[in-house]
Amino acid sequence: MENVNGQAERTEQGSGEAAVSTAPPNFIRTIIREDLKTGKYQGRVHTRFPPEPNGYLHIGHAKSICLNFGLAREFGGKTNLRYDDTNPAKEDVEYVESIEEDVRWLGFDWEGRKFYASDYFEQLYEYAVQLIKLGMAYVCDLSPDEIREYRGTLTEPGKNSPYRDRSVAENLDLFERMRKGEFAEGSRVLRARIDMASPNLNMRDPAIYRIKKVEHHRTGDTWCIYPMYDYAHCISDSIEGITHSICTLEFEDHRPLYDWFLDQLGIYHPQQIEFARLNLSYTLLSKRKLLQLVTEKHVSGWDDPRMPTITGIRRRGYTPESIRTFAEIIGVAKRDSVVDIQLLEHCLREDLNQRAPRRMAVLNPLRVVIDNYPEGEFEELDAVNNPEDPAMGTRKVPFGRELYIERDDFREDPPKQFHRLSPGREVRLRYAYFVTCTGLEKNDQGEVTTLHCSYDPASRGGGTPDGRKVKGTIHWVSAAHAFNATVRLYDSLFTRPDPQATTEGESFLDYLNPDSLRVLTGCKLEPSLAEAEPGARLQFERNGYFVADSVDSKPGVPVFNRTVALRDSWAKIEKKIGG
Ligand code: ATP
Numbered sequence: 001m002e003n004v005n006g007q008a009e010r011t012e013q014g015s016g017e018a019a020v021s022t023a024p025p026n027f028i029r030t031i032i033r034e035d036l037k038t039g040k041y042q043g044r045v046h047t048r049f050p051p052e053p054n055g056y057l058h059i060g061h062a063k064s065i066c067l068n069f070g071l072a073r074e075f076g077g078k079t080n081l082r083y084d085d086t087n088p089a090k091e092d093v094e095y096v097e098s099i100e101e102d103v104r105w106l107g108f109d110w111e112g113r114k115f116y117a118s119d120y121f122e123q124l125y126e127y128a129v130q131l132i133k134l135g136m137a138y139v140c141d142l143s144p145d146e147i148r149e150y151r152g153t154l155t156e157p158g159k160n161s162p163y164r165d166r167s168v169a170e171n172l173d174l175f176e177r178m179r180k181g182e183f184a185e186g187s188r189v190l191r192a193r194i195d196m197a198s199p200n201l202n203m204r205d206p207a208i209y210r211i212k213k214v215e216h217h218r219t220g221d222t223w224c225i226y227p228m229y230d231y232a233h234c235i236s237d238s239i240e241g242i243t244h245s246i247c248t249l250e251f252e253d254h255r256p257l258y259d260w261f262l263d264q265l266g267i268y269h270p271q272q273i274e275f276a277r278l279n280l281s282y283t284l285l286s287k288r289k290l291l292q293l294v295t296e297k298h299v300s301g302w303d304d305p306r307m308p309t310i311t312g313i314r315r316r317g318y319t320p321e322s323i324r325t326f327a328e329i330i331g332v333a334k335r336d337s338v339v340d341i342q343l344l345e346h347c348l349r350e351d352l353n354q355r356a357p358r359r360m361a362v363l364n365p366l367r368v369v370i371d372n373y374p375e376g377e378f379e380e381l382d383a384v385n386n387p388e389d390p391a392m393g394t395r396k397v398p399f400g401r402e403l404y405i406e407r408d409d410f411r412e413d414p415p416k417q418f419h420r421l422s423p424g425r426e427v428r429l430r431y432a433y434f435v436t437c438t439g440l441e442k443n444d445q446g447e448v449t450t451l452h453c454s455y456d457p458a459s460r461g462g463g464t465p466d467g468r469k470v471k472g473t474i475h476w477v478s479a480a481h482a483f484n485a486t487v488r489l490y491d492s493l494f495t496r497p498d499p500q501a502t503t504e505g506e507s508f509l510d511y512l513n514p515d516s517l518r519v520l521t522g523c524k525l526e527p528s529l530a531e532a533e534p535g536a537r538l539q540f541e542r543n544g545y546f547v548a549d550s551v552d553s554k555p556g557v558p559v560f561n562r563t564v565a566l567r568d569s570w571a572k573i574e575k576k577i578g579g
C-alpha cells in the first residue's frame with residue numbers, strides 16, 4: 001500500500017528461521033522458552049487464533065492476534081487461523097471475510113493454515129463414541145432445567161443424573177439416533193461422565209453434544225447435533241498439533257476439562273495458557289454490544305471510525321504498526337485490568353509522527369487580508385514535509401494577499417498566556433512571513449469576519465535579519481488556492497471510562513457520547529491535499545493526524561477523518577487559567 005506521498009507502508013515479515021527470541025520476558029515467553037529447553041514439543045512452537053465467526057474483530061482480538069502470531073514469529077513457529085464454528089446459529093460468511101482481512105492488515109499470515117472446527121465434526125463424533133465406549137460419556141434425558149437443578153452450586157455438590165449409569169450399548173444406540181435426528185431439540189444431550197461433586201462446576205458432567213436442528217454455514221444440514229466449545233476446542237488443538245493454546249482468563253476454570261478430554265482419549269496434548277483479556281477505557285469490547293450499536297444504528301456500521309473494531313480503527317486511520325506496538329507494551333498479565341485508551345493513542349502518535357507528511361489545513365476559517373501585500377500577486381514558499389524525516393523533502397505552498405487562519409488563533413481581547421494573533425500583535429505564519437494584526441471587521445452580530453494585517457517582507461521563510469522574536473507561529477492557507485473540504489472530528493463513543501458499569505435499569509446506551517462525531521464543512525485545505533488517495537494519512541499542522549476516508553473520500557473531493565488530536569497544550573493552559 002502506498003500513501004499520497006508514495007512512501008511504502010512498513011510491513012514486517014517473519015524470518016521463518018528458528019529464532020532465538022531476545023524479547024523481554026513475560027510469563028508466556030518464559031513458558032515457551034522452558035518448553036524449548038526441555039524439548040517438550042520437539043522444539044516446535046505452534047499457536048492458533050480461534051475466532052468465532054459471529055461478529056467483527058475488535059482491538060481485544062488484535063491483542064490476541066498479535067500475541068499468537070507474534071510469539072510464533074518470534075520463536076520461528078507457526079500460527080493457524082481456526083474458526084470456532086461450533087455454534088451454527090450465529091455464524092456468517094461476511095464475518096469470516098472480515099476476520100481474514102483484519103488479520104492480514106495487522107501484518108500476519110496464516111500461510112494457508114486456515115481451518116474450521118467444523119472440519120473435524122466427523123472426528124469429534126468418533127472421539128465421542130470412544131468416550132462412550134470407555135464409560136466416560138452418557139446420553140442424558142434430563143431437561144435443560146433439570147440439568148441446571150442437578151448441577152448444584154458453588155457451595156453444594158451436584159446430584160448424579162438418573163441416566164448416568166446407562167449401559168455402553170444403550171448410550172451408543174441413543175447417541176447414533178441423536179445424530180440421525182430422531183429426537184427433538186433439547187430432549188437429550190451427550191455428557192461427559194466426570195464428577196458431580198467436583199468443586200469445579202465445569203467438571204460436573206458437562207454437555208459434550210447438543211441437538212440443534214439448524215443449518216450450519218459450512219456443513220449445511222449434515223448435522224443436527226453439534227459439539228460444545230470446550231469439547232471441540234481441545235480436540236481441534238490436538239488434531240492441529242498446537243503446542244501452546246493461548247486463551248483469555250475466563251477459561252482458566254475450564255482447563256481441567258481441556259486436560260480431561262485429551263487424557264481420556266489419550267491423544268496429543270497441547271498446553272492451555274490463560275492471559276488477562278484487554279479492557280480499554282471509554283471502550284466496549286463485547287461483540288454482542290458492538291452488534292447492538294450497529295443494528296440499532298447508533299453508529300454507521302461495523303467500520304464506523306468510532307468503533308473499536310479493527311475495521312473501524314483502520315478507517316479511523318490507525319496503523320497496524322501502532323497496534324502491534326501497543327500490544328507489545330501492554331504485555332500479558334494474569335490479572336484483569338483496564339488499559340487507558342491514551343496509551344493506544346500515544347502509540348499511534350509516535351508512529352504517525354515519523355511517517356505522516358505534514359500539511360496545512362484550516363478547519364474553522366477566518367479571513368485575513370495582508371494590506372501591504374500587492375493585490376493579484378502570489379508566490380510559492382517552501383514547506384517542510386516532515387521535520388522528523390528530512391528524506392520526505394519539501395513542497396511549495398502558495399501565498400498571497402488573502403489568507404485563511406484558524407478562528408481560534410485570534411483573540412480580540414487575549415488572556416495573558418495567549419501568544420497567537422491579536423490587535424497589534426506580531427506572529428509568524430508558518431513557512432511564510434511575520435504578520436502584525438492592524439485591524440478587524442465585524443458583522444452585525446459583532447462577529448469578527450476579516451482581519452487586516454501587515455507583513456514584513458524581510459521575514460520571508462519565517463525569520464528576520466534583526467533576529468526579532470515572536471511568541472506564536474500559526475498555520476494558514478492562501479484563500480485563492482485553498483479548496484473546501486469536509487472534515488470529521490471524533491471524540492470517544494462513550495462518556496464514561498467504564499461504559500459497562502451500569503447500575504440497575506441503565507444500559508451502556510445511556511452513556512453514548514452525543515458529541516462523538518462533529519462534521520465540519522467548509523474547511524480550507526492547502527491545494528496539495530486535493531488529490532489525497534483514500535487511506536492517506538497526514539498530519540494537519542497543529543490540528544492532529546488525519547486520514548482520507550476510505551469510503552467517502554475521492555481524489556479531488558477528499559473527506560478527512562481526524563485519527564487523533566495532537567497533544568493540545570493550549571487546552572491545558574486554558575483549563576489551568578479557566579479561560
Ligand atoms: P467477545 O467477548 O467480544 O464476544 P469472544 O471471546 O467471544 O469475544 P472469540 O471470537 O471467541 O470472541 O475470540 C477469539 C479469540 O480472541 C479468543 O482466543 C479470545 O480469547 C480472544 N479475545 C477476545 N476478546 C479479547 C480481549 N478483549 N482481549 C484479548 N483477547 C481477546
Ligand code: MG
Nearest residue numbers: 050051052084
Ligand atoms: Mg468466544
